[in-house]
Amino acid sequence: MSKKVAVYRKEHFNAAHRLNNPAWTAEENQRVFGLCNNPNYHGHNYDLIVKVVGEPNPETGYVIDMKELSSLIKELVLDKFDHKNLNLDTKEFEHLNPSAENIAIVIYDLLKDKLDPSLDLQIRLYETERNFVEYPA
Amino acid sequence: MSKKVAVYRKEHFNAAHRLNNPAWTAEENQRVFGLCNNPNYHGHNYDLIVKVVGEPNPETGYVIDMKELSSLIKELVLDKFDHKNLNLDTKEFEHLNPSAENIAIVIYDLLKDKLDPSLDLQIRLYETERNFVEYPA
Amino acid sequence: MSKKVAVYRKEHFNAAHRLNNPAWTAEENQRVFGLCNNPNYHGHNYDLIVKVVGEPNPETGYVIDMKELSSLIKELVLDKFDHKNLNLDTKEFEHLNPSAENIAIVIYDLLKDKLDPSLDLQIRLYETERNFVEYPA
Amino acid sequence: MSKKVAVYRKEHFNAAHRLNNPAWTAEENQRVFGLCNNPNYHGHNYDLIVKVVGEPNPETGYVIDMKELSSLIKELVLDKFDHKNLNLDTKEFEHLNPSAENIAIVIYDLLKDKLDPSLDLQIRLYETERNFVEYPA
Amino acid sequence: MSKKVAVYRKEHFNAAHRLNNPAWTAEENQRVFGLCNNPNYHGHNYDLIVKVVGEPNPETGYVIDMKELSSLIKELVLDKFDHKNLNLDTKEFEHLNPSAENIAIVIYDLLKDKLDPSLDLQIRLYETERNFVEYPA
Amino acid sequence: MSKKVAVYRKEHFNAAHRLNNPAWTAEENQRVFGLCNNPNYHGHNYDLIVKVVGEPNPETGYVIDMKELSSLIKELVLDKFDHKNLNLDTKEFEHLNPSAENIAIVIYDLLKDKLDPSLDLQIRLYETERNFVEYPA
Numbered sequence: 001m002s003k004k005v006a007v008y009r010k011e012h013f014n015a016a017h018r019l020n021n022p023a024w025t026a027e028e029n030q031r032v033f034g035l036c037n038n039p040n041y042h043g044h045n046y047d048l049i050v051k052v053v054g055e056p057n058p059e060t061g062y063v064i065d066m067k068e069l070s071s072l073i074k075e076l077v078l079d080k081f082d083h084k085n086l087n088l089d090t091k092e093f094e095h096l097n098p099s100a101e102n103i104a105i106v107i108y109d110l111l112k113d114k115l116d117p118s119l120d121l122q123i124r125l126y127e128t129e130r131n132f133v134e135y136p137a
Numbered sequence: 138m139s140k141k142v143a144v145y146r147k148e149h150f151n152a153a154h155r156l157n158n159p160a161w162t163a164e165e166n167q168r169v170f171g172l173c174n175n176p177n178y179h180g181h182n183y184d185l186i187v188k189v190v191g192e193p194n195p196e197t198g199y200v201i202d203m204k205e206l207s208s209l210i211k212e213l214v215l216d217k218f219d220h221k222n223l224n225l226d227t228k229e230f231e232h233l234n235p236s237a238e239n240i241a242i243v244i245y246d247l248l249k250d251k252l253d254p255s256l257d258l259q260i261r262l263y264e265t266e267r268n269f270v271e272y273p274a
Numbered sequence: 275m276s277k278k279v280a281v282y283r284k285e286h287f288n289a290a291h292r293l294n295n296p297a298w299t300a301e302e303n304q305r306v307f308g309l310c311n312n313p314n315y316h317g318h319n320y321d322l323i324v325k326v327v328g329e330p331n332p333e334t335g336y337v338i339d340m341k342e343l344s345s346l347i348k349e350l351v352l353d354k355f356d357h358k359n360l361n362l363d364t365k366e367f368e369h370l371n372p373s374a375e376n377i378a379i380v381i382y383d384l385l386k387d388k389l390d391p392s393l394d395l396q397i398r399l400y401e402t403e404r405n406f407v408e409y410p411a
Numbered sequence: 412m413s414k415k416v417a418v419y420r421k422e423h424f425n426a427a428h429r430l431n432n433p434a435w436t437a438e439e440n441q442r443v444f445g446l447c448n449n450p451n452y453h454g455h456n457y458d459l460i461v462k463v464v465g466e467p468n469p470e471t472g473y474v475i476d477m478k479e480l481s482s483l484i485k486e487l488v489l490d491k492f493d494h495k496n497l498n499l500d501t502k503e504f505e506h507l508n509p510s511a512e513n514i515a516i517v518i519y520d521l522l523k524d525k526l527d528p529s530l531d532l533q534i535r536l537y538e539t540e541r542n543f544v545e546y547p548a
Numbered sequence: 549m550s551k552k553v554a555v556y557r558k559e560h561f562n563a564a565h566r567l568n569n570p571a572w573t574a575e576e577n578q579r580v581f582g583l584c585n586n587p588n589y590h591g592h593n594y595d596l597i598v599k600v601v602g603e604p605n606p607e608t609g610y611v612i613d614m615k616e617l618s619s620l621i622k623e624l625v626l627d628k629f630d631h632k633n634l635n636l637d638t639k640e641f642e643h644l645n646p647s648a649e650n651i652a653i654v655i656y657d658l659l660k661d662k663l664d665p666s667l668d669l670q671i672r673l674y675e676t677e678r679n680f681v682e683y684p685a
Numbered sequence: 686m687s688k689k690v691a692v693y694r695k696e697h698f699n700a701a702h703r704l705n706n707p708a709w710t711a712e713e714n715q716r717v718f719g720l721c722n723n724p725n726y727h728g729h730n731y732d733l734i735v736k737v738v739g740e741p742n743p744e745t746g747y748v749i750d751m752k753e754l755s756s757l758i759k760e761l762v763l764d765k766f767d768h769k770n771l772n773l774d775t776k777e778f779e780h781l782n783p784s785a786e787n788i789a790i791v792i793y794d795l796l797k798d799k800l801d802p803s804l805d806l807q808i809r810l811y812e813t814e815r816n817f818v819e820y821p822a
Contacts, residue, residue: 133145
């Protein structure tokens with residue numbers, strides 16, 4: 001019988017961003033995104049929780065080695081986004097609004113490709129302690 | 138292909154309550170509810186996490202505007218329950234025991250009615266850091 | 275040479291209270307205390323951190339046995355205030371407004387009497403995660 | 412219509428452990444488990460969150476009495492593992508590697524047997540704030 | 549006898565910043581400030597804890613009304629820094645490096661002027677959960 | 686005028702230990718230290734907060750570079766204690782009871798020697814979320 005276990009690894013990165021839709025006027029952007037539209041950017045400490053689901057390896061008791069998962073997140077996500085301006089410094093958000101929802105989807109796609117296909121993946125991203133998102137829902 | 142994302146908003150309120158079943162004797166209530174049956178009430182800082190699931194709007198990257206969600210929670214839930222005695226000051230718990238389970242169900246019903254029907258809703262309510270509930274499960 | 279160490283023990287209790295000055299009119303109380311003046315009470319999860327300062331006993335390495343400190347707090351503070359209405363159920367707040375400041379002073383006095391006089395004591399009380407007090411300052 | 416609610420109870424225990432596969436050489440164990448293979452053991456504060464899902468009893472508003480759930484966890488899990496060496500002091504891990512995944516599965520099995528069969532159970536175990544697991548996934 | 553009590557109010561703001569000394573070369577700035585020198589800025593969720601020390605007013609039991617303190621912080625600090633680029637959008641950091649130390653000193657000076665002179669003030673500022681500062685020490 | 690600022694860095698390590706006084710009988714040790722005397726050891730996730738007080742350097746705005754402070758803690762404290770058995774694997778606790786009080790004093794002494802003498806140092810050590818110590822008091 002299969003015994004699927006979820007393992008979670010929490011990481012974090014700091015980044016600047018602004019929310020803006022280039023197809024809209026400045027007024028429309030200001031009306032919809034408010035303070036988050038500040039043209040000089042603002043920023044967040046993003047807390048990232050990566051969930052991986054699979055069956056523990058009977059020889060190790062591990063679904064995945066947490067050190068390997070942490071290294072994978074560092075290489076594919078943190079080195080790309082930490083201490084960066086998401087709008088200016090990353091190709092992922094050159095034409096995509098860096099809402100928490102979109103950042104979570106981007107992180108999912110970055111990690112999914114490199115993960116063993118037998119493992120399921122879910123991303124939780126805290127923009128603040130009070131606003132956070134999860135993908136896939 | 139649909140890309141459903143969950144967004145979460147954390148809010149809080151403080152309230153007094155007591156657990157009591159009017160169909161029972163005082164002894165039975167004391168036996169079942171213990172300290173929570175104190176006739177003079179006790180109270181909690183309730184932490185409320187509202188989860189909304191839907192597809193991000195391609196123009197904004199938002200499932201729902203967090204400022205609107207926060208306003209909706211304030212208007213429909215916090216203004217009704219914050220700094221109140223749930224048993225004495227609210228019609229919702231006039232004839233319903235304000236257990237954490239029942240408070241979560243009531244909050245779900247208050248918010249569900251006003252939310253876009255395409256969005257799914259789930260309520261998590263912390264009565265203390267160590268006791269919390271979720272509805273629907 | 276003396277090596278003073280501070281030890282901290284975190285406990286918690288839930289209580290109902292209201293802020294009210296009986297020398298004032300209802301309007302004045304409402305104006306000053308706002309929602310906290312609700313005549314039907316509201317409530318909080320109080321987090322209590324007790325700090326005790328002294329020199330570690332060379333035989334145990336302890337300033338004070340944390341199990342003894344925890345028992346002392348339970349006996350003198352939690353059994354008195356947990357799941358109670360501070361205004362109605364306790365003699366300490368029969369004639370004293372149960373503001374966080376006053377609750378901290380009362381807890382200090384309750385514990386100071388029973389603690390070894392060579393030990394210093396300080397009380398930190400969280401009324402919410404965002405409002406807390408410390409006595410003595 | 413059924414209204415299933417999840418209730419959660421958070422408990423904790425402290426324990427020593429080491430990760431080791433007796434079928435492997437010391438070098439292989441060191442290579443795979445790294446610092447966690449220390450032959451003299453290391454330890455953790457394990458935070459345990461037990462989730463129970465069912466319909467609230469209409470007379471009490473409870474899915475399960477949290478005091479009973481807490482007592483059950485204390486009797487079946489904490490008394491067995493708290494302040495213990497998982498490898499040396501427990502029969503559960505005499506021949507099973509005490510990875511977080513395996514500890515969660517063991518705790519699930521210990522509790523499932525004693526819980527009303529109409530209730531669903533899920534275990535979340537924090538080995539550290541940044542590494543945690545959930546079973547069943 | 550005087551009974552001084554400390555009261556604490558926790559607030560938060562999000563901002564972008566970069567660390568840079570204009571008297572230095574780009575290489576020197578990069579060497580000293582590392583990732584924090586990113587010319588496109590990065591950002592943080594700043595948690596701010598304001599400590600005010602004084603004697604409780606015997607009529608209210610308050611050192612200071614927390615609603616007033618919260619409004620003062622909002623008006624003097626949050627409205628100025630929240631969702632801003634500290635380097636570009638504020639006059640306080642036009643010629644001052646926005647290190648956590650300097651931000652805490654600036655916030656102290658902004659609040660001290662408007663606070664009753666009988667009250668003592670201390671600022672704690674969390675740049676991340678793991679890096680924080682306090683002024684005056 | 687001097688403007689002293691405190692900076693804090695949070696780190697963590699996991700370790701096994703037992704409390705025991707070799708000058709006492711097994712019964713006496715059991716009576717005083719209880720579960721903490723388990724001869725097979727138990728363990729903790731220790732959260733360590735290092736406080737350093739000094740004047741910010743006018744050129745950097747730093748009291749001390751947090752990356753340097755973090756490296757110093759890693760080299761002098763974490764590499765020595767993380768994933769270790771404090772009683773068996775460290776010379777510091779070969780003849781000293783590893784109570785939280787004593788661990789904090791040892792960490793203070795390890796760091797004080799290598800820190801610029803113009804800087805003041807204080808150690809806070811969390812053995813659990815509810816039991817923690819500070820040295821010097």
